[in-house]
Amino acid sequence: MNTIMKKEAIEIPNTPFAFIWFAIKPYKKWFFWAILFVLMSQFFSISQTYVFRRVVDSISIFWIMAIPSLLLLSFITRRSAGFLINYLTVYARTASIKKLFEHLSLHSLSYFNDRFSGALSSKVNDVGSNVAHMIVQFIYEILGVLFALALVVVILFSTKPILALIFISSVVILIPLNLVITRKQIKLSELMIATRSKLAGQVIDAVTNISAVQQYARRLFEIDRIDQAVREHREADARSDNFREKVILVNNIIVWAIIFAVIMYAFSFWSREIISAGQLIMVITLTLSFDSTLSRLGERINNLMESYGEMKEALSEITLPHSITDKLGAKKLEIKEGVVVFDKATFAYDNDPRKVFHNLSFNVKGGEKIGIVGTSGAGKTTLMKLLLRQHDLLGGGISIDEQDIRNVTQESLRENISVVPQEPMLFHRSIRENIMYGKLNASDQEMIEVAKKAQAHDFIETLPQRYNSLVGERGVKLSVGQRQRIAIARAFLKNAPILILDEATSALDSESEVAVQKALHALMEGKTVFAIAHRLSTLRDMDRILVFKDGQIVEDGTHRTLLKNKEGVYASFWSHQAGGFIK
Known part of the structure; x- marks a missing residue:
């Protein structure tokens, strides 16, 4: 039996900023050191403009040598921050993906039946990528820029307070303006992400x-469906991008006006010999260096909000509460005999008023072989999914050896049941890995x-790589019969005390079926x-056969x-068989 233990479920934050902290918390030392190095780098970089002023006003070897020294310190601290942020983002991104998959894997079968598996995979990867992206944005483009702005204000204020006030006014205008505007950007980004x-x-x-x-020759039909989705996404993406450009344009106009005012005031002070030529050059250099930063402030906020919106949309989907959970203090299932009891079991699928089962009751002795018969839609496969607790009952209960399956861990329940499904579930891995999925430590x-x-x-043995041969996505490189035999081998290897065979030999040829039976x-x-x-004919040797019709057992024997x-119904099925199958 598989001895791999269940990973304990960890509560995952469902809001972007809380999730980012959740992701970086194990690596917070790297995070804070990276912030420190970025701030130091900004300090050394901004300080160079002050040194330029001293060089112009009073040329000396000290100030000349200070320029390359500050430049070197800026390089060292920035690269130190770069290495730390690289490690931080890689670890935080991969940890995010792992934690999200752990949470995702605990959702019920109904959750996955209602969603595209590919879209869910994309959402997990999107969250991981945006965690890394937002960490970089926060450290470099928020903390780093705000610290640099503060330094510029201090230097300008020391030169002439009015210059600092004009410069501060640009920040006071731009930041609130862009925060208000980005509310609309978030909605546009969410629409763009949803259509994508x-x-x-x-x-x-x-x-x-x-x-x-x-x-079915439906290539053109599928192209039309995708074309409609493309048009929706293209429109949403264009609206989001165009809105971003409008914000940048508004910022450009405001920043141009502010920089023009600062430079003209500084020139006026210099012409009246209130400030020196070195100070004039310093002011011009500082303000021009922030042209791009201030002009693209809206874009930076928009990018941050777009990442925020993308994470919010993905997390809202992935971190939904689990509909099937282990009870607090749930114990492992311990099977001694394998007695299975369905006691007044009632079940219906979500949002479907029709009940699949209503007050269904039957007992199965330990070691008893039960055949399940019924027309398509009678609830046979659903019955087995309920036993595996892939769905929860609306009423009644199911027990194994007098242990209600809702009171034991899902992992231990499923470890004690082997399944050979009608549609073999193979991974895009080697045959060896697919078979040994039943027992990971098998020889x-x-x-x-x-x-x-x-x-x-x-x-x-006839395959080029034998047991190391890849089976392709869902086993497409193998025939249906070959896939089913791999699934049967996996169930053999698991060797659980309860066995479910869901049309286990339906895809085998007659010769193989005899051997496999x-x-x-x-x-x-x-x-x-x-x-x-x-x-x-495959059920002749069963101890009992349960015949289902409309979710009820109509015959048992x-x-x-x-x-x-x-x-009887079973006799009718038998007499109407064609080649051994129920018509």
Whole structure:
């Protein structure tokens, strides 16, 4: 049995700034050292303008040598900050992705059924990227710039207070103005991000199902759908970008007016010999050096808000509360016999008034083999998902060895159940990794043994890389029958006390099915088994067969006893079979 322990769920903040602190908290020393080095770099850089003034007014070797010295110190501190920020952003970004996946993986099956898997993956990566982006923006473009502005104001004030007041007025005007404007920018950014996620989701959906697109000749239909999403995204993106440019234009006009006023006032003071030529050059140099910074202040705020909006949208989706959670103090499931009891179980899918099951009750003894039969839509697969607690009941309960599955950890519940699904779920990894997913610490010998039992070893040996061969996304490089045999081998290797076979042999040819049925019989020994099948011949040796109709058990018995009731549902299924399947 897999011995990997469950990771404890950690509460993840659902607001961008709180999440960023959550991401950088383990590395806060790097964060604060990076801030210190950036501030020092700004100090050494701004100080050079003061030195220029001294060089012009009183040329001396001291002030001449001060210029390269300050320049060197500025380089050293900036690069020190750069290295620290590189480490900080890489660690914070990757930690964010890991924590978000941990949270995402605890969502219920219903959560994933309602969303594009590709879009969710993009949101996780977007949050990680924006964590890194906003850390850089905060340190360099907010703290660094504000500190530099403060230094400029001090130098200007020491030269002539009126110059500092004019310069401060630009900041007083620009910052509140841009903060007000960015409220609209956030809404435009959120719309742009939402339409981008929709576009990405539709592309991934079409590519994932490309076989159906080609088989039904729906290429042009999919292109039209994507074209509509492209138009929506293009319009939203253009509106966001154009609004940003308008903000920059307004800032440019204001900054030009402020710089013009500062320079003209400084020139007036110099012409009246109130300030020296060195001070005039210093003032001009300082103000011109902040032309780009002040002009693009709105853009910087907009970029920050765009990252904020993108993170907000993604976090609101990913960090939704889990609908299925372990109870506080939930214990591990301990199976001794494998007795399964459904007690007045009632269930309906979200927002569907129709109940799949209503007061469904039945008992399964430990080690008993149960066949599950019914027409499509009778609730057979849903029944097994409820046993795995991939959905929660609306009423009633399910217990294993007198332990309510809601009172045990989900991880321990699923560790004790092996599943061979109708649609084999393979990862885009090697055959070795896919089989050993059932038991991560299994030996090669164990892997090969279960592959032989599942009739998979022979075809695996014909592949170029044998067990190291990649199966492709969802196993597309293998046939359906080959994929199913890999899934069967995985279940063999897990060797859990409860086994679910959901049409486990439906994709096998007759020769392989005979061999695999023998192996499955060996696998079922000593286990509680639920076998869902349309091919009734595969259920002949079951201890009991439960026949479902409209979410209720209408018949319960062995293959032989059920056939004796000629008017029964099971007998009707049997008589109407074509090639062993329920019509």
